[in-house]
Amino acid sequence: MAKHATPLLDQLESGPWPSFVSDIKQLAESRAKNAQGLDYQIPTDAPEDLLGVMELSYEDKETHWKHGGIVGVFGYGGGVIGRYCDQPEKFPGVAHFHTVRVAQPSGKFYSTEYLRGICDIWDLRGSGLTNMHGSTGDMVLIGTQTPQLEEIFYELTHKMDVDLGGSGSNLRTPAACMGMSRCEYACYNTQLACYQLTQDYQDELHRPAFPYKFKFKFDGCPNGCVASMARSDFSVIGTWKDDIKIDQDAVKEYVAGNFAPNAGAHSGRDWGKFDLQKEVIDLCPTHCMSWDGSKLSIDTKNCVRCMHCINTMPRALHVGDDRGASILVGAKAPILDGAQMGSLLVPFIPAEEPFDEIKSVIEKIWDWWMEEGKNRERVGETIKRLSFQKLLEVTELPAIPQHVIAPRTNPYILFKEEEVPGGWTRDIAAYRQRHLR
Amino acid sequence: MAFISSGYNPAKPMEGRISDIGPRKYDSFFPEVIAKNFGKWLYHEILEPGVLMHVAESGDKVYTVRCGGARTMTTVHIREICEIADKYCGGHVRWTTRSNVEFMVTDLETLKALKADLASRKFAGGSYKFPIGGTGAGVTNIIHTQGWLHCHTPATDASGPVKSLMDTVFSDFQNHRLPAPVRISLACCLNMCGAVHVSDIGIVGIHRKPPMIDQEWVDQLCEIPLAVAACPVAAVRPTKEDFNGKKINSVAIKQERCMYCGNCYTMCPALPISDGEGDGVIIMVGGKISNRISRPKFSKVVVSYIENEPPRWPTLCATVKRILDVYAENAHKYERLGDWAERIGWEKFFELTDLEFTPQLIDDFREQAYFSWRQSTQFKFSELAAEAYKGAEAHAEAANAGVTEEDKATVYNWLVEKTNKPGAKTKFYFNQFLELFPGASPRKVKNVLTALVDDEKVAYWSSGSTTMYGLKGAGKQGATEEGK
Numbered sequence: 043m044a045k046h047a048t049p050l051l052d053q054l055e056s057g058p059w060p061s062f063v064s065d066i067k068q069l070a071e072s073r074a075k076n077a078q079g080l081d082y083q084i085p086t087d088a089p090e091d092l093l094g095v096m097e098l099s100y101e102d103k104e105t106h107w108k109h110g111g112i113v114g115v116f117g118y119g120g121g122v123i124g125r126y127c128d129q130p131e132k133f134p135g136v137a138h139f140h141t142v143r144v145a146q147p148s149g150k151f152y153s154t155e156y157l158r159g160i161c162d163i164w165d166l167r168g169s170g171l172t173n174m175h176g177s178t179g180d181m182v183l184i185g186t187q188t189p190q191l192e193e194i195f196y197e198l199t200h201k202m203d204v205d206l207g208g209s210g211s212n213l214r215t216p217a218a219c220m221g222m223s224r225c226e227y228a229c230y231n232t233q234l235a236c237y238q239l240t241q242d243y244q245d246e247l248h249r250p251a252f253p254y255k256f257k258f259k260f261d262g263c264p265n266g267c268v269a270s271m272a273r274s275d276f277s278v279i280g281t282w283k284d285d286i287k288i289d290q291d292a293v294k295e296y297v298a299g300n301f302a303p304n305a306g307a308h309s310g311r312d313w314g315k316f317d318l319q320k321e322v323i324d325l326c327p328t329h330c331m332s333w334d335g336s337k338l339s340i341d342t343k344n345c346v347r348c349m350h351c352i353n354t355m356p357r358a359l360h361v362g363d364d365r366g367a368s369i370l371v372g373a374k375a376p377i378l379d380g381a382q383m384g385s386l387l388v389p390f391i392p393a394e395e396p397f398d399e400i401k402s403v404i405e406k407i408w409d410w411w412m413e414e415g416k417n418r419e420r421v422g423e424t425i426k427r428l429s430f431q432k433l434l435e436v437t438e439l440p441a442i443p444q445h446v447i448a449p450r451t452n453p454y455i456l457f458k459e460e461e462v463p464g465g466w467t468r469d470i471a472a473y474r475q476r477h478l479r
Numbered sequence: 480m481a482f483i484s485s486g487y488n489p490a491k492p493m494e495g496r497i498s499d500i501g502p503r504k505y506d507s508f509f510p511e512v513i514a515k516n517f518g519k520w521l522y523h524e525i526l527e528p529g530v531l532m533h534v535a536e537s538g539d540k541v542y543t544v545r546c547g548g549a550r551t552m553t554t555v556h557i558r559e560i561c562e563i564a565d566k567y568c569g570g571h572v573r574w575t576t577r578s579n580v581e582f583m584v585t586d587l588e589t590l591k592a593l594k595a596d597l598a599s600r601k602f603a604g605g606s607y608k609f610p611i612g613g614t615g616a617g618v619t620n621i622i623h624t625q626g627w628l629h630c631h632t633p634a635t636d637a638s639g640p641v642k643s644l645m646d647t648v649f650s651d652f653q654n655h656r657l658p659a660p661v662r663i664s665l666a667c668c669l670n671m672c673g674a675v676h677v678s679d680i681g682i683v684g685i686h687r688k689p690p691m692i693d694q695e696w697v698d699q700l701c702e703i704p705l706a707v708a709a710c711p712v713a714a715v716r717p718t719k720e721d722f723n724g725k726k727i728n729s730v731a732i733k734q735e736r737c738m739y740c741g742n743c744y745t746m747c748p749a750l751p752i753s754d755g756e757g758d759g760v761i762i763m764v765g766g767k768i769s770n771r772i773s774r775p776k777f778s779k780v781v782v783s784y785i786e787n788e789p790p791r792w793p794t795l796c797a798t799v800k801r802i803l804d805v806y807a808e809n810a811h812k813y814e815r816l817g818d819w820a821e822r823i824g825w826e827k828f829f830e831l832t833d834l835e836f837t838p839q840l841i842d843d844f845r846e847q848a849y850f851s852w853r854q855s856t857q858f859k860f861s862e863l864a865a866e867a868y869k870g871a872e873a874h875a876e877a878a879n880a881g882v883t884e885e886d887k888a889t890v891y892n893w894l895v896e897k898t899n900k901p902g903a904k905t906k907f908y909f910n911q912f913l914e915l916f917p918g919a920s921p922r923k924v925k926n927v928l929t930a931l932v933d934d935e936k937v938a939y940w941s942s943g944s945t946t947m948y949g950l951k952g953a954g955k956q957g958a959t960e961e962g963k
């Protein structure tokens with residue numbers, strides 16, 4: 043018998059999509075049964091109380107969680123988020139219900155041995171509820187009490203060989219697409235870059251000294267599967283400089299209808315016979331492709347590497363061999379002055395172990411932002427406030443047309459004094475010799 | 480319950496402490512076929528919705544079954560995933576960026592058994608545990624945030640609307656009928672913990688009432704300077720209040736400036752923002768992250784408010800479904816939702832989807848607003864455009880109102896008074912004269928000034944770009960101008 047009646051939540055058990063309500067109920071049941079005979083370190087009925095407090099929110103359409111607070115593990119400024127219920131008497135099992143962020147492996151492959159190890163810790167010391175994964179990328183363990191935090195951290199580091207993720211004004215847990223592990227488009231090893239930089243910047247991750255949060259994300263190609271351009275202050279996106287590799291025989295197979303276009307992504311509907319001209323050549327944003335009926339050509343100098351042709355004919359076209367990455371800087375969510383996407387800073391940078399080139403750009407940006415950034419100002423906002431030119435200056439990069447979609451439309455150019463011959467100190471007496479008043 | 484120590488000694492926190500070790504290295508978790516062919520993949524094919532085949536240069540193949548799931552999952556469910564992964568996948572499994580679960584196998588036989596097994600598993604309540612899909616030109620899992628399950632500022636729930644929406648669009652999770660992939664995301668407040676602002680369809684929880692001030696608690700719970708600094712639009716200021724006969728430190732909120740972001744509440748629990756009848760969601764559409772064909776773009780708000788309707792948010796679901804269906808019917812192959820809307824024009828988007836265009840949908844936030852207005856005569860006609868202009872009934876009668884001597888004296892005396900103050904301005908903008916005639920039509924006031932100019936009492940002054948009024952002959956440059 044459930045502890046709280048949840049008639050509203052129960053309506054979320056029907057329908058085909060996996061129901062989180064059913065899942066939490068099975069957790070509640072399993073804890074009540076306690077087949078392992080565990081000495082649960084937080085209330086056994088925490089999941090029941092969680093359903094109870096959620097049902098209450100479903101009745102009055104308001105949350106019943108309070109702000110965070112000072113909880114965490116010794117010496118770390120992030121990784122734990124405090125959470126308290128505003129109806130502790132009704133729902134004692136979740137009165138204190140803190141979150142622990144656990145650093146995820148790049149690409150999110152797991153062994154079952156590791157997952158079970160995490161589950162064992164979390165069943166004993168927490169609610170058994172998780173997010174797989176949080177929006178930043180961490181594995182998120184939802185719901186434990188303050189005395190358990192150090193114990194969980196100890197077991198994570200000693201038994202599982204894994205650390206906490208980031209939260210607060212620090213480097214947030216970096217994330218990467220699956221890259222080379224299973225994707226033929228990957229232009230560099232996104233997982234290694236992510237892992238390497240996460241290791242190298244552990245101090246920045248755990249001990250906040252930034253004006254606000256800072257995120258890296260690593261996409262292997264312009265398809266952008268981890269959405270780095272939208273979600274990270276520093277976005278590294280794979281690209282290449284040479285020709286797209288063309289297998290002309292395979293192109294013919296597509297034209298003949300023997301290979302499914304776009305790897306079969308459009309199989310749910312009859313779009314008619316594949317039409318190379320209409321579906322690839324004409325959709326190329328720069329019209330740099332041509333097809334003479336037997337040979338496909340690409341004018342590499344005019345290709346902007348949008349991925350469309352490659353996505354559409356993955357068996358015939360492959361990314362080039364002279365690979366590296368582009369760096370875009372400054373993405374942020376809309377609060378406050380509107381959303382920003384990353385803006386292109388470095389068109390091409392080598393992206394090979396040990397990633398020193400990429401790190402040099404990051405560190406120059408940090409040095410500048412940590413000094414000039416205002417509190418709670420994302421680096422994208424600092425750039426807007428102090429200008430893109432300033433960013434180029436601190437990263438020691440030349441201005442090039444690729445940095446803009448178009449040059450400025452206003453003539454309000456703020457020249458620096460040293461850029462003008464003779465400087466700004468002028469002689470009024472000499473002027474009056476030339477001009478009467 | 481007896482406390483079980485992990486070995487941690489609170490008296491000596493640094494003893495045996497391990498820190499700064501980061502995540503586990505990704506390749507320690509690779510299945511054999513992934514480790515062997517890392518970086519050597521040749522091409523892939525989606526064999527059917529939710530089932531991918533990747534072929535390596537070596538000729539090796541890996542078959543992936545992608546399954547949807549609630550990102551909020553329990554250890555019971557994770558253990559079941561482990562059991563399946565042990566049985567079919569050599570003890571390996573992965574999660575995608577969008578919270579799908581992927582099982583990988585290397586032969587067709589096992590693939591078949593795995594698929595059948597996954598499809599057969601259901602929760603006690605009847606929903607699938609592992610629905611297969613989420614690939615290609617369809618809908619994949621919804622990225623979302625915490626909502627009423629675990630956050631303090633949400634304006635809507637996350638897991639509930641997501642479950643309801645995924646039920647509504649479930650057939651598109653398991654089908655490739657759409658013109659291009661459609662990515663749906665949900666954030667439960669303006670902070671947008673997910674990348675909702677760059678989704679084909681984004682749902683965002685919004686509050687619509689400024690925070691309340693709990694005078695009983697504000698002085699006790701809040702560091703007032705922090706609450707003041709938290710407000711992004713400077714709507715919060717410190718103040719003193721009388722409360723139960725005592726003077727207390729408190730804050731005042733300029734309500735018309737508040738954007739209901741809840742940041743002050745984060746800093747000060749005595750400023751609660753949630754409100755059952757004020758809160759709800761908006762729908763944003765047309766964003767994309769991929770650089771494919773067109774550049775990445777932001778989503779645009781197309782529905783300015785839908786109330787929260789727990790447990791199943793029927794209006795939200797029906798609206799999203801309608802947008803999806805109209806898009807599917809009208810867009811070209813490969814065309815993302817935003818590219819389609821831009822090609823046909825947003826006016827056409829509203830006509831086809833039959834969504835109401837409310838005044839709130841016109842941007843009015845800072846400089847960026849202007850760039851979304853239409854600086855062009857190019858638009859497509861719809862009934863709305865043809866009938867927007869409602870006729871000329873309001874032609875102002877006041878414009879031709881007569882000018883009296885009294886009116887002229889009001890202006891003249893005011894000018895004399897202002898101009899004669901030592902060190903005063905001598906030139907005035909037109910709008911300053913409006914204040915002398917409260918409620919009068921501006922064109923009437925203009926007539927008064929024109930009359931004074933005709934009387935040679937008042938003169939125009941012009942920079943070439945700006946015109947001002949002053950007493951004839953007054954001012955420092957008067958001499959030059961009069962040629963004296």
Ligand code: HEM
Binds near residue numbers: 123375673
């Ligand atoms: C003042 C502004 C913000 C506040 C007060 C805030 C607060 C929070 C809180 C309390 C959580 C934890 C929810 C929980 O697990 O209980 C959270 C999660 C998160 N926040 Fe924020 N946040 C803010 C701004 C942002 C912004 C601007 C972003 C993105 C750029 C962001 C990204 C995230 C992400 C990715 C998560 C994890 C969410 C999830 O996986 O559910 N936050 N935020």
Ligand code: HEM
């Ligand atoms: C680089 C700066 C600019 C250049 C080179 C430029 C050039 C011109 C030229 C060549 C014409 C045609 C004149 C003619 O038909 O004889 C023109 C007309 C005009 N420009 Fe500009 N313009 C500039 C900036 C502006 C700005 C900033 C504005 C106003 C905000 C402006 C407003 C106009 C208007 C209203 C006309 C039409 C004037 C008329 O037909 O009498 N222009 N401009």
Ligand code: HEM
Binds near residue numbers: 354578
């Ligand atoms: C044929 C073209 C494409 C191929 C072959 C492809 C391939 C992939 C692969 C291998 C993944 C799994 C990566 C991971 O989970 O880390 C993935 C995920 C993803 N892709 Fe793509 N991608 C393509 C086009 C696109 C496009 C056009 C977009 C959107 C603009 C996109 C957005 C995403 C997103 C958001 C994910 C995460 C999906 C999930 O976690 O379920 N992809 N894609």
Ligand code: HEM
Binds near residue numbers: 942943944
């Ligand atoms: C206080 C600032 C300004 C002053 C004193 C000023 C003054 C003048 C004067 C005296 C003229 C007439 C020139 C002539 O026909 O001999 C003029 C013309 C014009 N001004 Fe300005 N102006 C100012 C600001 C601006 C600004 C900011 C803009 C545009 C953004 C602008 C755009 C124009 C244009 C388009 C013309 C007409 C040019 C033409 O007819 O060829 N002015 N301005």
Ligand code: SF4
Binds near residue numbers: 219228265267268
């Ligand atoms: S971003 Fe590119 S390389 Fe990375 S998984 Fe997506 S398609 Fe592959």
Ligand code: SF4
Binds near residue numbers: 325329331352
């Ligand atoms: S990658 Fe894009 S720009 Fe380059 S040839 Fe292909 S379709 Fe054209």
Ligand code: SF4
Binds near residue numbers: 626
């Ligand atoms: S989007 Fe807002 S309400 Fe939702 S988890 Fe993030 S901060 Fe909390």
Ligand code: SF4
Binds near residue numbers: 738739
């Ligand atoms: S809700 Fe946001 S905008 Fe409104 S007063 Fe609070 S901090 Fe300021």
